[in-house]
Amino acid sequence: MEEKPNKIRVALIAGALIGVVSGVPGLNLVNCCCCAGVVMGGLLATYLYLKEFTPQMPSLESSDALILGIFTGVAGACSVTVVELLIRLLFGGIGDEFAMSFMEQLIGWMEESANVPPEVVDEMRNQVQQSLEGSDSFFGVLSGLFITLILYPIFATLGAMLGYAIFKPKQPQTTQTT
Amino acid sequence: MKRTSISYLIFALLVLLWCILIVTAPFLRASDLNNPISGLLYDGFGTICHQIDGRSFHVAGEKFGVCARCASLYFGFCFSLFLLPLVARSTDRIVPPKAVLVLPASLMLADVAFTLLGVCESTMLTRTLTGGLLGMALPWFIVPPLIDSLDRVQIQIRARRSHLQPGE
Numbered sequence: 001m002e003e004k005p006n007k008i009r010v011a012l013i014a015g016a017l018i019g020v021v022s023g024v025p026g027l028n029l030v031n032c033c034c035c036a037g038v039v040m041g042g043l044l045a046t047y048l049y050l051k052e053f054t055p056q057m058p059s060l061e062s063s064d065a066l067i068l069g070i071f072t073g074v075a076g077a078c079s080v081t082v083v084e085l086l087i088r089l090l091f092g093g094i095g096d097e098f099a100m101s102f103m104e105q106l107i108g109w110m111e112e113s114a115n116v117p118p119e120v121v122d123e124m125r126n127q128v129q130q131s132l133e134g135s136d137s138f139f140g141v142l143s144g145l146f147i148t149l150i151l152y153p154i155f156a157t158l159g160a161m162l163g164y165a166i167f168k169p170k171q172p173q174t175t176q177t178t
Numbered sequence: 179m180k181r182t183s184i185s186y187l188i189f190a191l192l193v194l195l196w197c198i199l200i201v202t203a204p205f206l207r208a209s210d211l212n213n214p215i216s217g218l219l220y221d222g223f224g225t226i227c228h229q230i231d232g233r234s235f236h237v238a239g240e241k242f243g244v245c246a247r248c249a250s251l252y253f254g255f256c257f258s259l260f261l262l263p264l265v266a267r268s269t270d271r272i273v274p275p276k277a278v279l280v281l282p283a284s285l286m287l288a289d290v291a292f293t294l295l296g297v298c299e300s301t302m303l304t305r306t307l308t309g310g311l312l313g314m315a316l317p318w319f320i321v322p323p324l325i326d327s328l329d330r331v332q333i334q335i336r337a338r339r340s341h342l343q344p345g346e
Contacts, residue, residue, distance in 0.1 A: 032228040033290070034248050062323035063330040147225050155226075158320055161327075165319035166276065 004060075005052035007068050014045035015075020018152065022076065023083030026102045035155040038076060042159025043166070045072040050167050062164055069160030073153030080152075081145045183263075185328040189321070190259050197256045199223075200249055204240035219243055233305065246302055247286075247309035254313025262317055274318045282311035 018041035022028050030037040045068050050060055107121055199219055206216035223229065223243035234241035235249055242249050286308035293300045 031226060034244075034251055035226045061330065062327035065323060066327035066331070144225075147222060151222075151226060157324075158316075161320045161324045162279075162316070164323045165273075166279070 001058060002054065002056045004057055004064065005049060007049065007064070007071055010045055010049045010052070011068060011071035011075050013048060014041045014072045014156075016079050017041055017044065018072070018076030018156070019079025019081075019083045022080040022148075023087065025087075026106065029106075035151065038073065038152050038155040039159035039162070041076055042069045042072050042156035042161075043163040044159075045069065045156070046160045046163025047167050050163075050169075060164070060168060062161070065160040065164035066157060069157030070153045072160065073156030074149065076156060077145065077148035077152040080148055081141065084144070085141065185325045185332065186263065186321070189324065189328070190256075193252075193256050193259055197252050200243040200252060201237065203243040204237045207240045208238035233302075245305075247305040250306045250309030251313035251316075254310040255316055256313075258314040258317040259321060262321060273322075279315050279319055282308065282315045286312050 018038055020027070021037040021041070022031055028037070030040075046060075046065050049064070049068055053060060103125075107125060200223065203216050203219040203223065206213045206219070210216070220229070220243060227244040227248045229241065229243075230245060231241050233245045233247070235246050236242070244252070289300045289304050289308045292298050
């Protein structure tokens with residue numbers, strides 16, 4: 001029987017996607033809802049991993065999804081730090097300005113078309129400014145990495161488990177004895 | 179106690195702790211505005227939630243650690259998690275239809291989309307309901323494989339230990 005596919009490769013791909021989604025200004029708003037971007041990354045990792053299975057391989061087990069979720073979360077936490085640093089290095093202050101102008105446009109659009117109350121709009125502006133100020137220093141980057149290294153594996157694992165429950169092919173039922 | 183029960187219990191306690199921390203943050207801030215633990219909790223939860231004041235539950239005059247939708251999702255998850263072993267004797271034998279997950283997820287997405295598109299603004303009630311429903315649906319899919327995998331890891335660790343200590 002063949003060995004199971006390599007988890008690291010899939011975890012790196014899904015982790016890189018998490019990094020892009022969570023690191024690019026604007027896109028990272030997805031994570032405002034219970035780390036949805038990271039959960040989706042974990043879910044995607046399980047899906048991609050399942051696609052690599054052949055009939056000759058042993059079937060996917062829940063422990064595979066657990067390990068895959070943890071790896072994906074760690075890869076995601078590292079890649080989001082890299083993406084944020086890259087944006088900072090490449091664009092410097094322009095990156096912040098771009099992020100701020102993008103957010104201003106989004107907030108303005110929400111204010112006009114989505115009838116979002118003014119106090120909510122002000123709160124959003126404050127949040128964006130605070131997040132940009134906090135990520136300036138080396139300590140800010142390091143503490144960000146520390147927090148994401150704890151949170152991302154948790155949420156990516158939950159996503160991977162969800163993916164396991166959704167995508168796992170149904171197996172014929174066997175009689176169970178207790 | 180079965181191995182499954184231990185894994186389940188640890189996970190359930192961690193989820194409960196998470197929910198308690200969400201509610202603890204405002205109490206700590208209410209007692210002392212510059213409380214460092216409260217600041218740490220708000221900062222930590224801030225990485226996974228927008229924490230907009232107007233969209234959050236309040237207690238003691240301060241907002242929860244996360245917004246109303248996220249709080250409902252976590253509390254719903256916790257509630258359903260504790261309900262799981264009561265409804266089914268064994269936590270790893272339940273496979274609900276996917277509609278149980280798809281329906282509340284669609285409702286929540288629709289609530290968000292309608293707000294963003296300006297069709298109608300979501301209210302505290304819709305946020306709480308859609309978040310809570312999705313939260314209550316999730317454990318039925320996530321917990322059984324998670325407990326199963328934790329059991330497998332436990333078995334592997336025990337096997338390695340017994341391999342290292344043949345006298346036991």
